[in-house]
Amino acid sequence: MGLIDIIKKATFFEILQGMSVTGKYAASKKFTIEYPKEKSIPYPRFRGSQALLADPVTGELNCDACHLCETICPSQCITIESSETPDGKKSLDEFTIDLSRCVFCGFCEEVCPRAAIVMTANYELASYDKRDFILTKEWLIANAVHAHKELKGR
Amino acid sequence: MAAAKNIDELSPAHKQVASHLQGKFGKRLLETSSFRGDLTYVVSPQDWLEVLTYCRDAEELRFDRLDSLLGNHFPEREDQPFEVIAHLVSIPHTTRIRIKTRLAEGETLPTVTGVWPSASFDERETWEMFGVVFEGHPNLTRLLTVPDFDGYPLRKDFPLQGRVGGRIRWNFKGEI
Amino acid sequence: MSAPLEEKVEQRTRPTLEELKERKARNRQRVSDNAEVMTISMGPHHPSTHGVFRMDLDLDGEVIVDVRPEVGNLHRGMEKLAESKTYHQIIPLTDRLHYVVSFSQNEGYCEAVEKLMGIEVPERAKYIRSMCHEMCRIANHIIWLGFLVMDLGAITFQQITFREREYIMDLWEMLTGARLTHSFARIGGVAKDIPDGFREKMAAALEVIPKRMAEYDRLIRNNRIFLARGKDVGIFTSEDCAAWRVTGPTLRAAGCPRDLRKDEPFAAYDQLDFNVCVEYEADVIARYVLRMNEIYESIKIIKQCLDEMPDGPVIAEDAFHVIPPKKDVLRSSAAMIQDFVQVFRGPQVPKGEVYKAVETSQGELAFYIVSDGSPKPQRLRITTPCFYHCQAMQPLLQGEMLADIVGIFCGVDVCLGSCDR
Numbered sequence: 001m002g003l004i005d006i007i008k009k010a011t012f013f014e015i016l017q018g019m020s021v022t023g024k025y026a027a028s029k030k031f032t033i034e035y036p037k038e039k040s041i042p043y044p045r046f047r048g049s050q051a052l053l054a055d056p057v058t059g060e061l062n063c064d065a066c067h068l069c070e071t072i073c074p075s076q077c078i079t080i081e082s083s084e085t086p087d088g089k090k091s092l093d094e095f096t097i098d099l100s101r102c103v104f105c106g107f108c109e110e111v112c113p114r115a116a117i118v119m120t121a122n123y124e125l126a127s128y129d130k131r132d133f134i135l136t137k138e139w140l141i142a143n144a145v146h147a148h149k150e151l152k153g154r
Numbered sequence: 155m156a157a158a159k160n161i162d163e164l165s166p167a168h169k170q171v172a173s174h175l176q177g178k179f180g181k182r183l184l185e186t187s188s189f190r191g192d193l194t195y196v197v198s199p200q201d202w203l204e205v206l207t208y209c210r211d212a213e214e215l216r217f218d219r220l221d222s223l224l225g226n227h228f229p230e231r232e233d234q235p236f237e238v239i240a241h242l243v244s245i246p247h248t249t250r251i252r253i254k255t256r257l258a259e260g261e262t263l264p265t266v267t268g269v270w271p272s273a274s275f276d277e278r279e280t281w282e283m284f285g286v287v288f289e290g291h292p293n294l295t296r297l298l299t300v301p302d303f304d305g306y307p308l309r310k311d312f313p314l315q316g317r318v319g320g321r322i323r324w325n326f327k328g329e330i
Numbered sequence: 331m332s333a334p335l336e337e338k339v340e341q342r343t344r345p346t347l348e349e350l351k352e353r354k355a356r357n358r359q360r361v362s363d364n365a366e367v368m369t370i371s372m373g374p375h376h377p378s379t380h381g382v383f384r385m386d387l388d389l390d391g392e393v394i395v396d397v398r399p400e401v402g403n404l405h406r407g408m409e410k411l412a413e414s415k416t417y418h419q420i421i422p423l424t425d426r427l428h429y430v431v432s433f434s435q436n437e438g439y440c441e442a443v444e445k446l447m448g449i450e451v452p453e454r455a456k457y458i459r460s461m462c463h464e465m466c467r468i469a470n471h472i473i474w475l476g477f478l479v480m481d482l483g484a485i486t487f488q489q490i491t492f493r494e495r496e497y498i499m500d501l502w503e504m505l506t507g508a509r510l511t512h513s514f515a516r517i518g519g520v521a522k523d524i525p526d527g528f529r530e531k532m533a534a535a536l537e538v539i540p541k542r543m544a545e546y547d548r549l550i551r552n553n554r555i556f557l558a559r560g561k562d563v564g565i566f567t568s569e570d571c572a573a574w575r576v577t578g579p580t581l582r583a584a585g586c587p588r589d590l591r592k593d594e595p596f597a598a599y600d601q602l603d604f605n606v607c608v609e610y611e612a613d614v615i616a617r618y619v620l621r622m623n624e625i626y627e628s629i630k631i632i633k634q635c636l637d638e639m640p641d642g643p644v645i646a647e648d649a650f651h652v653i654p655p656k657k658d659v660l661r662s663s664a665a666m667i668q669d670f671v672q673v674f675r676g677p678q679v680p681k682g683e684v685y686k687a688v689e690t691s692q693g694e695l696a697f698y699i700v701s702d703g704s705p706k707p708q709r710l711r712i713t714t715p716c717f718y719h720c721q722a723m724q725p726l727l728q729g730e731m732l733a734d735i736v737g738i739f740c741g742v743d744v745c746l747g748s749c750d751r
Contacts, residue, residue, distance in 0.1 A: 014552035021549050022486075031493050043500075045507035045525065072673045074419040105422040105513040110521070111673050113659050113666050119507070189682040190445050218572045221687070222696060222713035241685055241698070241713075245572060245586065248593045252685060272575035275401075275721045298402035298750060307410055308709075314414050 044148045047106045047119040049135070050097055051143035061141070062116035065090040069108035069117055077101035078108060095140060099125065099133040122146035167249045168193050174214050179205065194252045202238075202255050203264045209242055209251065210269055217242035217251060220266070223276035225284040229310045234258050236286055240266070257286060265291040283308035344610040347567055350584075354565040357729040367395055372735070374403050380477065380739075381746025385723060392732045397724045401717075404750040412710040416676035417443050417517060418653060420710065425511035427714060428748035430473065431466040433506075434690035436515035441596050442686035442697035443517050447651045447679060454642045455519035456598035461635040462505075462514065463597060463690075464628035468539065469498040470691040471621040471628075474743050478618065479550060481736040482559050487549065494542050497535040504528055517677065518652035519645030529636055536629050543625065560614035564726055564738035567612055574725060575718040578693025580742045583620045584612040590689035601638075604631050614741040651677040676705020692716055692743050716749040 008014070033040060042048065054061050065082035081094035109119050120143055127133065135143075164172065172193060175183065182205075185196035197205050209217040221241040228235055234256040242251045257263065265288040266273045277288045278297040285306040288294060296303055305312055345353070373384035382403035388396040408427075412420050424435040437459050444451060451459075476491030499509045504525060506512040514521050550556045566576065568586040581588055589606040591599040607623040609616035646652055653672045658665035679701045687696035693715025700709040719742045726738055 009554075014554065018549040018553060021545055025490075031496075043504045043507070043525075045505070045522070046503060047507040066670075068670065068673050072419065074415060074422045103422050103511065104508065105425075105511070106507060107418070107422070107513075110656055111653060111659075111669055112656075113669060115656075115660060190448070190684050192683070192685055194683070219575055221575065221685075221694070222698065222711065224698065224711045224713075226700060226709050239698070241696070245588050250685070252683075270575070271573050271725075272718055272721060275717060293398075296402075298405040300402075307407065312410075314410060 042121045042123065046121055046123070046148070047104045047109075048122040048146065049099065049120060049125055049143060050102075050108065050117055050140060051120045051122075051147050052095060052137065052140040053116055053118055053144055053147065054141065061092060062114045063092050063095070064114055064116070065092045066113065068111045068113065072107045072111045074105060074107065075101045075103050077103075092137070095137040097135040097140065099135055100130065118147050120144075120146035121148055164188055164191060164193060165249075167247055168251075171215060171247075171249055171251060174212070175209075178208065178212075192250070192252055194254060196254045196256065199255050199257055199261060199263055203266060203269075205253060206240060206242075206266055207269050209253070215244065216246050217244045217249075219243045219245060220270040220273055220276075221250070223266070223273050223280065225280040225286050225308070227284055227309045231256075236261075236284055238263055238280060238286060262287045262289045264289050267291060282306070285309070344585075347569065347585075350565055350567045350612055353562055354567065354729075357562070357565065366390060373400075380744060381749075383720065383744070383746050383749075385727075385735075387727075387732070387735075389732060394727050394730055394732060394735070397727045399720050399723045401720050401746070401749050404746050406751065408751045409710055409712065412707060414706065416705045417679070417707065418672065418676070420707070421515065421517075422511065422513045424712075425513055426747065427712065427751065428690070428692065428716070428745040429510050430470045430745070431690050431692070432510060432512045433462045433502075433514055434466045434688065435695060436513060437463065437597065438686070438688040438690065438695045439697050440515045440517050441688055442684055442699050445686050446682065446684045446699055446701055447517070447677065449518050449646050449648055449651055451519055451646055452643050453598070453640045454523075455644045455646075457635045457639040458520050458524065458644060459515065459597040460599055460602060461632050462520075464631045464635075465498050465501060467628045467691040468625050469495050470743075471625050472498075472539075474621060474740070475546065475618065478614075478737065478740045479556070481740045482556060484550070487546075490542075491546070494539055497538060501528070501532060501535060504531065516645060516653065518648055519643070521645075522655075523644045532632065532636065536632060540626070540629065543622065547622075557615065559734065559737055560618065560741075562611075563614050563734050564730065564741055565612050566722070566726055566742075570722075570725060574722040576693070576722050576742065577715050577718075578689070578691070578743070579617055579620050579624065580693070580719070582607060583609040583616040585610040590687060590694055594687065596686075596688050598635070602631055602634050604634075614737050617741045651679075679703060679705065687713075690715070692745070692748070693719070712751055714748040714751065716744045716746070717751075719744045720746075720749050 052061060052063060065080060067080055070078045070080045077098040079094065079096045080092070082090050083093055085091050106119050108117050122143060175195065182201050183195045183197060187194045209215050219242070221243045223238070223240045226237040226239060228237065236257040237254055238257065239252060239254045242253065255263065263286060265277060267277065275297060277291055278294060280286050281288060281294055282296045282299055283306055295301065299307065367388045367390055369386060369388050371384060371386055374382040384400040386398040386400065387394055408423055412423060420439065421436055424439045425432040427435050472491050472495050476488035480488035502512060503509050505528060506514040506521070566580060566584060568581065568584040571581045571584055571586065585608060587606045587608045590596070592606055604627050607620050607627060609620040645655055649668050654665040654668050659669045681701055681703045683698070683700045685696060685698045687694045695715060696713040698711040698713065699707050702708040722742070723739065726742070727735060730738060
């Protein structure tokens, strides 16, 4: 051990070296965002809560009640009830998503053959009441306002 | 699984392993197969410890690591429904091998914790999930489930949902 | 890029196996024969066990005589659950093993299924997979360092490492749509191509991370507390590693250049140029230096992937095993029929069994799949590295001091979600 090493040890050189990094950051700009006041904007692929899209012109739902999303869902959180109209088309009666089961994997959006169900940018889903986690058809249609913009035109 | 099908798929290193093991054990390897380049041997439970120890110690094989040891249950096989499968890895030769044995209900298997200490957790898991007893294991107790769990969960006749295992309560009223 | 850390950290040596064994035996000597043993239980809610892990410690004063690790508090029956789902539906399950390296687990599972079904993955998808693997590795090693230093006493450090991880998390959100549970790999490729603006953002992140790592280095490199608590603590030789199936950085820090990316190449690693980092001292400091060097290697690999990535599809065109990409489903009726068949009936699988191991940032993760020809696996066994790392606490901790538990436990990098499955 040379003289320089002894001096370094005695003067706590390496601690001071570390503290200089700390000191630099005390004066620098903050990195975090204060959540309720400013919100982070999700990227276009972000998978938030689902929404049911409707045709912008006629206002009719895109959904054909084909049960694909219900079948692929790994956590079985989607329940669909459908009936047949007199002219042979399937109509969607109930569309319920149990949000407390949903794992946000996005498979429902991926397999949908009509771009009817999409994942949105809505990530503020906390609630005091468990019953709020049962998303009904009306809630999902209303949630379409949060849908990612590039998906709406499809 | 027919004997020795697709042996051509194997890499040269695996072929060497196969010929060496065939030469050493011959008829005692009950079945040989290879699927997608994985070499599989089936041995009888009496030969289990001997074959695995030889695989580790022989200079040409040097399977110095037990990659995983697990069980499986085939209820459709009436006489020998259980399988215990060991995957071995040789770090110096970078080869892999799979050795299986088939067991009847209630049949026991000698432990390999003396050969590879890492088998301890694996054997405990296999015991708690399938009920395969490993003789000579120092501490054969429940590992992943609760100590008073009832039944062997990974057997095919164990239900996925329901009031099973003895500790699952559905009525939490007044308790939480 | 700054120089690798090997030259910077003082007093790095290359001890032989015998020397390491001797050092380890010296630690073991602390256990006296007529010890007055007291048993205490550490965990499951101890802040430094990184999850719900419990150890029964037999202590003689402050020296650990014996350890009995107890796992299973996070057991979710994943293997039983997987037997009731089709091969496609299992992908989100594998996210929930280790929540920092979700993609590596998705990919490992998909590699195993592709081996079973005999699918050829497109080149572009392979490069994206390799890139994502390395993103996992960077994020994991960075927060590993934060937790290690936090366990050794510097609490602020963990917060500044989370800042750097945030760059990777933003990239994940941009690429996959989720920050933790990506579900990004698919059977036959990956879910989506890289989006516009991703390359620029990645390049910016890869500029910042080495600078910040140099800063970390200044903070702790020569710090006497860090060196005193890491040097010759928790020695685990390569022989022990083989006997206890300890893999990954702990094995490489013991001088064994075993890396599945080189030994059994998966994804695009056989076409990429990188080195396997090796350290020889087998203690906590060696694991630290090794992981930091691996981050520099990962940065190199990601740059290569982005430069050399060929054009083409990101998912295989295979009508029997693959869910087609969404834009094809919307446009062609053949793809829509394929979509319906895959969802309602599942993939067509040959009978057989496969075992596939991949290198994640903890160690070797392996999937063993038995198929009986139905669209659901007959048996899926997930062999996670953390399961064996928890078990190896017993030989690792014997003869060490009580205060060193946190450093050693964090040093081998254990995640209990991955251990208990």
